[in-house]
């Protein structure tokens with residue numbers, strides 16, 4: 420978009436929320452530029468909905484301000500803010516047909532001739548032929564699109580979406596992610612989307628803010644967050660990371676050499692977010708898909724200059740596009756390696772001795788003072804049935 424209009428910017432300054440002695444959102448500064456697709460990503464209870472509700476005016480901040488464009492809306496009631504919210508429970512009117520559900524906002528404002536606008540909106544969400552059905556006659560994904568159309572017809576500057584795809588099954592979620600992205604591109608307004616699903620956030624958003632315990636830990640474009648996590652929480656929560664405890668050996672120019680599990684690893688200095696005095700501790704990170712796996716018998720074929728760690732395969736899961744290996748190594752237990760399913764080495768089975776190796780450029784370094792397990796998904800027994 421080539422507009423200098425900033426009326427759809429969302430600017431939070433020192434916004435915070437406490438409930439008694441509990442802080443749900445710590446003072447937060449955040450700017451969401453007009454027209455962007457912004458995702459707030461984080462685990463349950465980290466303060467996503469509270470943040471969204473403060474933008475909508477549904478929750479009064481304990482401190483700080485909310486600006487939409489240049490307008491300070493902190494004290495405005497929800498209906499006076501140029502903002503609409505789509506919730507997980509679509510909250511459609513069951514007795515009205517789809518057309519009237521979408522027309523609702525216009526009729527409430529006393530607009531008589533709604534047909535053209537409603538038709539356009541139904542076209543946008545590709546539900547034209549369902550106009551005269553009732554909500555219960557539509558699928559979950561279709562109902563969700565009605566909810567989006569019903570919000571967009573009010574021409575909000577900002578659309579807030581709180582886990583809008585939460586009720587859909589996995590395949591439909593994936594479809595709707597692309598669909599929402601298309602709609603956002605077409606209408607060009609600011610979307611702020613709340614989700615605990617990292618794939619969903621990365622698929623849709625231009626910018627993702629990773630929240631943890633009421634704070635934004637890191638904010639950036641999906642690929643940047645993924646490749647350059649600055650905390651163990653982000654490294655573990657966004658995808659999977661291998662984090663290896665290592666000790667600084669030498670620092671020379673562009674590279675830091677570290678000792679781990681009896682071997683040495685090299686890390687580009689510019690990718691290290693930790694102090695690097697000799698003897699100091701660093702967490703060496705590498706993503707599972709960056710690692711190649713070679714049977715120990717062929718270790719001689721590995722080119723020089725690669726980081727290498729030896730180990731033994733503890734587990735191998737064939738999942739079609741790739742095989743996911745778990746390797747125990749003196750450098751670390753349960754290292755994860757994803758190998759694309761191109762030419763499978765049939766010797767790579769549990770018990771096999773292997774060498775893990777990767778380009779040092781793909782290594783990142785984190786401050787070892789952090790919890791190495793932060794952000795690792797915990798499997799809660801009662802959540803066993805959730806997709």
Ligand SMILES: Nc1ncnc2c1ncn2[C@@H]1O[C@H](COP(=O)(O)OP(=O)(O)OP(=O)(O)O)[C@@H](O)[C@H]1O
Nearest residue numbers: 438441443461462463464465466467468469470615
């Ligand atoms: N009215 C309230 N009174 C007291 N505590 C509250 C209230 N509303 C929310 N909280 C607490 O504030 C924290 C943040 O809640 P919030 O609803 O923002 O989380 P969330 O990130 O949206 O989580 P989820 O993914 O489960 O929806 C939680 O610990 C929650 O228990």
Ligand SMILES: [Mg+2]
Nearest residue numbers: 467468469581
């Ligand atoms: Mg929530």
